[in-house]
Amino acid sequence: MAMKIYDWPTGPYPARIRIALAEKAQRSRVQFVSVDLWKGEHKTPEFLAKNYSGTLPVLELDDGTFIAECTAITEYLDALDGAPTLTGRTPREKGLIHMMSKRAELELLDAISVYFHHATPGLGPDVEIYQNAEWGFRQRDKALKGMHYFDGILKTQPFVAGEVFSMADITVIGGLIFAGLVELPVPAECEALQAWYARMQERPSVKNRVTMSEPAE
Numbered sequence: 001m002a003m004k005i006y007d008w009p010t011g012p013y014p015a016r017i018r019i020a021l022a023e024k025a026q027r028s029r030v031q032f033v034s035v036d037l038w039k040g041e042h043k044t045p046e047f048l049a050k051n052y053s054g055t056l057p058v059l060e061l062d063d064g065t066f067i068a069e070c071t072a073i074t075e076y077l078d079a080l081d082g083a084p085t086l087t088g089r090t091p092r093e094k095g096l097i098h099m100m101s102k103r104a105e106l107e108l109l110d111a112i113s114v115y116f117h118h119a120t121p122g123l124g125p126d127v128e129i130y131q132n133a134e135w136g137f138r139q140r141d142k143a144l145k146g147m148h149y150f151d152g153i154l155k156t157q158p159f160v161a162g163e164v165f166s167m168a169d170i171t172v173i174g175g176l177i178f179a180g181l182v183e184l185p186v187p188a189e190c191e192a193l194q195a196w197y198a199r200m201q202e203r204p205s206v207k208n209r210v211t212m213s214e215p216a217e
């Protein structure tokens with residue numbers, strides 16, 4: 001039996017796992033189950049029993065174990081074949097990749113998510129039961145600063161955590177996918193970030209992330 005991924009095809013956080021799965025050539029090992037965020041299906045008691053936090057994606061293992069949180073899911077998938085390629089091979093690599101991925105969440109992806117949920121209609125009034133637009137706009141400004149930070153990093157190295165592609169790149173990609181969805185453009189002066197993102201979008205794992213869960217012909 002395959003593992004299950006509860007997700008939403010166009011979601012930015014789900015994109016992180018779709019990209020990781022493709023990078024690890026594990027697409028055939030999972031069955032995708034769509035959970036409709038726009039209808040609040042991720043907030044039903046049935047789904048909350050899978051993930052207390054009521055967010056997507058969630059990985060369900062063959063033995064019924066649920067793993068939520070993109071970083072945790074990526075670490076699990078990367079370790080499955082005993083040859084980690086996304087989360088670091090040495091203690092130093094693991095530390096740097098985890099730091100830069102977490103920084104991408106704090107300074108970019110999570111900040112844009114807060115802007116989406118608090119300072120835009122988000123998933124709609126039935127799902128967004130509490131909104132604080134001031135906080136949302138403050139997080140949008142934080143995300144723009146984060147874009148400049150990552151632009152500076154990518155002026156000095158080819159990937160977010162150093163010399164090779166890693167989970168940290170995937171997290172920044174998630175942030176820029178979300179930025180696109182909320183029409184928050186990467187500032188024109190962030191040329192290194194824009195050039196890196198153009199390179200990332202050429203990766204098949206990134207290019208095919210939405211269609212990878214469509215039924216095979």
Ligand SMILES: N[C@@H](CCC(=O)N[C@@H](CS(=O)(=O)O)C(=O)NCC(=O)O)C(=O)O
Binds near residue numbers: 037056071113
């Ligand atoms: N920290 C979580 C965050 C996941 C998350 O926020 N997922 C979004 C899905 S998407 O916005 O990327 O499509 C969600 O479930 N949002 C629903 C909600 O916040 O109500 C993770 O890393 O997995």
